Amino acid sequence: MTAACDFHKYESTHVLLMKAPSKPSARKKASGKRHENKEKTKRAILAAALALFAKKGFYRTTTKEISKKAGIAEGTLFNYFETKEDLALYFFALEQAETIAGYEADHHLQRASLPEKLFAIIHRFLDRLAPYEEFIGAVYWRALTPASKLSPWSLQSQERNLHYLQFIRRVLAQAEADGEIPRVGDFGAYAFGMFHAAIITFWLQDSSPGKEKTLALLDRCLKLGTHLVRNGGWEW
Amino acid sequence: MGMVTDSQNNSTVGRGWRLGKLGLGLVGSYLSYQAQNLLLGEGRQAQRQTRFRQKASRRVREELGALKGPAMKLGQMLSMQADALPEEAMRELVQLQMQAPAMHGTLARAQFKGSLGKYPEEIFREFDAESFAAASLGQVHRATTHDGEKVAVKIQYPGIKSAIESDFKLLRSTTLPTQLSGHVPRALLDEVERGLLAETDYRHEVDNLEFFRQGLSGLNYLTIPRVRREWSTDRVLTMSYVEGGSFDAFLQRKPSQELRDQTGTRLVEMYEMQLRCLKTIHADHHPGNYLFRPDGAIGLVDFGCVKHITFDVRELRRGYQDRVWRQSEAAARSFLVLLYGRQIPFRRARRCLPLLDQWADLLYPRGSTADVVVDYRTGRDERFEELAAAHWKHIWQDKLINPEHAFLVRADMGLFHLLGKLRVKVNFSEVWRRVEAAANAASPRQKP
Numbered sequence: 001m002t003a004a005c006d007f008h009k010y011e012s013t014h015v016l017l018m019k020a021p022s023k024p025s026a027r028k029k030a031s032g033k034r035h036e037n038k039e040k041t042k043r044a045i046l047a048a049a050l051a052l053f054a055k056k057g058f059y060r061t062t063t064k065e066i067s068k069k070a071g072i073a074e075g076t077l078f079n080y081f082e083t084k085e086d087l088a089l090y091f092f093a094l095e096q097a098e099t100i101a102g103y104e105a106d107h108h109l110q111r112a113s114l115p116e117k118l119f120a121i122i123h124r125f126l127d128r129l130a131p132y133e134e135f136i137g138a139v140y141w142r143a144l145t146p147a148s149k150l151s152p153w154s155l156q157s158q159e160r161n162l163h164y165l166q167f168i169r170r171v172l173a174q175a176e177a178d179g180e181i182p183r184v185g186d187f188g189a190y191a192f193g194m195f196h197a198a199i200i201t202f203w204l205q206d207s208s209p210g211k212e213k214t215l216a217l218l219d220r221c222l223k224l225g226t227h228l229v230r231n232g233g234w235e236w
Numbered sequence: 237m238g239m240v241t242d243s244q245n246n247s248t249v250g251r252g253w254r255l256g257k258l259g260l261g262l263v264g265s266y267l268s269y270q271a272q273n274l275l276l277g278e279g280r281q282a283q284r285q286t287r288f289r290q291k292a293s294r295r296v297r298e299e300l301g302a303l304k305g306p307a308m309k310l311g312q313m314l315s316m317q318a319d320a321l322p323e324e325a326m327r328e329l330v331q332l333q334m335q336a337p338a339m340h341g342t343l344a345r346a347q348f349k350g351s352l353g354k355y356p357e358e359i360f361r362e363f364d365a366e367s368f369a370a371a372s373l374g375q376v377h378r379a380t381t382h383d384g385e386k387v388a389v390k391i392q393y394p395g396i397k398s399a400i401e402s403d404f405k406l407l408r409s410t411t412l413p414t415q416l417s418g419h420v421p422r423a424l425l426d427e428v429e430r431g432l433l434a435e436t437d438y439r440h441e442v443d444n445l446e447f448f449r450q451g452l453s454g455l456n457y458l459t460i461p462r463v464r465r466e467w468s469t470d471r472v473l474t475m476s477y478v479e480g481g482s483f484d485a486f487l488q489r490k491p492s493q494e495l496r497d498q499t500g501t502r503l504v505e506m507y508e509m510q511l512r513c514l515k516t517i518h519a520d521h522h523p524g525n526y527l528f529r530p531d532g533a534i535g536l537v538d539f540g541c542v543k544h545i546t547f548d549v550r551e552l553r554r555g556y557q558d559r560v561w562r563q564s565e566a567a568a569r570s571f572l573v574l575l576y577g578r579q580i581p582f583r584r585a586r587r588c589l590p591l592l593d594q595w596a597d598l599l600y601p602r603g604s605t606a607d608v609v610v611d612y613r614t615g616r617d618e619r620f621e622e623l624a625a626a627h628w629k630h631i632w633q634d635k636l637i638n639p640e641h642a643f644l645v646r647a648d649m650g651l652f653h654l655l656g657k658l659r660v661k662v663n664f665s666e667v668w669r670r671v672e673a674a675a676n677a678a679s680p681r682q683k684p
Binding site: 108109112113115116119120123127208209210211212213215216217219 | 340394
């Protein structure tokens with residue numbers, strides 16, 4: 001049995017992943033204006049926090065400083081974000097949403113090969129993270145603590161991941177439908193998610209000019225990965 | 237050291253090459269292919285060619301093209317030696333030169349941004365994410381600047397420098413037996429590595445382009461791209477776009493004999509100008525680096541690898557013309573030193589003398605005073621190829637490898653390969669006289 005066939009057994013394990021992303025509820029629509037204002041404040045707090053993180057670092061920045069810079073009371077800040085970790089989670093969720101939206105708006109990319117699509121997704125994400133590299137590094141260390149909200153196993157992280165995995169699953173399903181790869185199912189999306197996290201870790205450590213080592217690694221891994229999935233082994 | 241035949245397959249060289257094959261994958265197998273072809277007898281060579289044809293041809297383009305770097309360079313070197321390869325492999329290798337599998341647009345743009353800080357669309361009015369040509373260490377994209385100039389943007393494959401360094405580390409360890417036996421001198425490996433690493437910094441190429449553009453400005457039929465320094469870095473090179481088709485496309489248009497002769501003469505003149513006036517040659521004489529226009533104008537691109545020549549070409553030619561080795565032992569000694577360097581003992585180098593006589597016969601069939609005329613109109617002169625092959629074999633067996641001479645011979649072979657494909661008649665002596673006059677008029681320029 002080839003590696004390609006093995007993927008089938010994972011096919012029906014997480015049907016949820018194939019559900020379309022949830023639509024805004026009627027209640028949310030009704031309170032649209034209030035939601036908009038809330039979102040605006042959250043973004044203002046995030047912008048203030050990112051500026052401070054860049055200047056003082058993630059750990060040394062206090063919530064007091066953030067609220068001062070954002071022009072709100074410290075108590076109000078806690079209404080929006082309980083901890084700095086919640087801020088980080090919000091940041092990732094935003095960047096992720098922007099990456100997905102950017103991908104979906106790029107018509108050229110829709111016609112590209114699978115390795116190029118996947119490359120573009122990770123690269124777009126890295127490109128957006130680039131100005132906040134130090135902050136991301138700190139968040140990654142924090143994420144290693146199991147009790148942290150940033151840990152990949154926390155409920156908050158899982159919720160964010162789910163949206164991302166659904167998106168990746170759709171991209172892979174398209175490639176499956178086009179006959180570009182055999183069916184990889186949810187397994188493919190999970191594997192790619194882990195690969196994405198690994199690449200960010202590599203990227204954080206990469207001191208080559210223009211992070212070209214990350215580009216090379218990413219490109220080669222994706223080409224090799226697609227090749228292996230397609231041919232089910234080391235048939236060179 | 238004898239030839240590696242069936243019975244001697246376990247010799248150090250044979251083992252070394254097989255080890256190289258194992259350790260290096262593609263790079264190793266191509267090196268070994270090249271080496272074995274030099275050493276194997278006719279029958280075995282044919283067998284090996286068949287195997288190579290079946291297995292490797294497709295792989296060369298697909299895999300080497302993807303790897304870029306040293307392996308692709310090696311592929312290019314091999315493709316210049318057309319006769320060492322079967323036709324199928326040649327076709328694949330020619331594709332390698334012109335249409336190697338590309339970095340996709342997203343990667344090329346990412347690498348561009350990594351180097352210049354902005355995406356190409358932020359700098360140019362238009363940028364074609366699809367590349368139109370492969371360069372040895374990257375690929376070339378079309379773009380239009382905001383002032384309307386068409387430019388070619390060469391983008392290097394990411395991480396190529398470390399790939400070359402690690403390939404060479406492997407190459408050095410796996411070819412240790414051949415280094416110890418003296419068949420692959422360390423100096424040669426150093427030279428190739430130095431050249432390749434220099435090529436990874438496009439700023440060298442910027443200097444080379446400007447040097448050649450200025451030095452060859454007297455040749456009005458020749459176009460060399462103009463560099464746009466503001467958009468060039470060590471990994472991105474932006475230059476004016478040079479119009480012209482590939483060598484094969486030029487031949488497909490069935491150019492008249494007159495146009496072919498003119499083109500052939502121009503190629504010889506360009507080469508001679510580089511040798512005599514610039515004392516620096518464009519090292520890649522493979523067809524992919526020339527662009528041909530229907531009116532006979534020629535474009536020369538890809539100046540990543542150029543070679544400064546300290547060799548006295550005039551003395552070399554005079555030596556052949558007058559057969560100096562026949563005049564006295566001292567004259568023979570100094571001529572062989574010119575060819576192979578001081579480090580080769582005379583008793584070893586002198587074994588080449590009969591071959592030198594054959595060369596002189598071939599180059600000056602009508603005596604030393606008559607013009608050197610190469611007539612390939614009815615096809616290539618096979619005696620030339622046979623003699624070149626015999627000479628290479630001799631060089632290999634007697635370890636007469638002098639990097640600079642080998643380099644010059646490689647460039648010569650590349651030029652003759654082109655002339656053979658063009659089916660031309662060229663009066664070399666006439667070109668030499670013309671360039672000599674130009675060289676005397678201008679003092680030699682200094683390589684940057």
